[in-house]
Amino acid sequence: MLKSIDHIVLATRDLDRCVDFYTRVLGMTLERYGEGRLALKFGDQKFNIHPPGFDAGIKARTPTPGSLDLCFLADRPLDEIIAHLASHHVAIEEGPVVRTGARFAIRSVYIRDPDENLIEIAEAVSSD
Numbered sequence: 001m002l003k004s005i006d007h008i009v010l011a012t013r014d015l016d017r018c019v020d021f022y023t024r025v026l027g028m029t030l031e032r033y034g035e036g037r038l039a040l041k042f043g044d045q046k047f048n049i050h051p052p053g054f055d056a057g058i059k060a061r062t063p064t065p066g067s068l069d070l071c072f073l074a075d076r077p078l079d080e081i082i083a084h085l086a087s088h089h090v091a092i093e094e095g096p097v098v099r100t101g102a103r104f105a106i107r108s109v110y111i112r113d114p115d116e117n118l119i120e121i122a123e124a125v126s127s128d
Helices: 015-025 078-087
Strands: 007-011 029-033 037-042 045-050 069-073 094-100 105-112 118-124
Touching (some): 015 045, 069 105, 078 118
Antiparallel strands (some): 029 037, 037 045, 105 118
């Protein structure tokens, strides 16, 4: 019945810090659409951003900054991601560790965004 995720809504306490983190540190692209709407794009996906006071009409019952736990698959080796995070002074909370992903085993590191959402960045574990 379901094929894929189209977008996720990211509630933030601080729009500027949120946009800076996801664009500068994670390499997403800022997109402006509609009447003053913002989204962060990466690959075929995007996060619509809801800053403080934004009224989206229909939304989650209790949109809360810092309540997401997300896992991204990296487009490069995890060791390069770790070095990139270090160059941006982003602390790794845990990892690298091996976990079970949706389709295969993954090797991951965990970081936090400015709203304290848990961000997991992973690569497929080699089957060698």
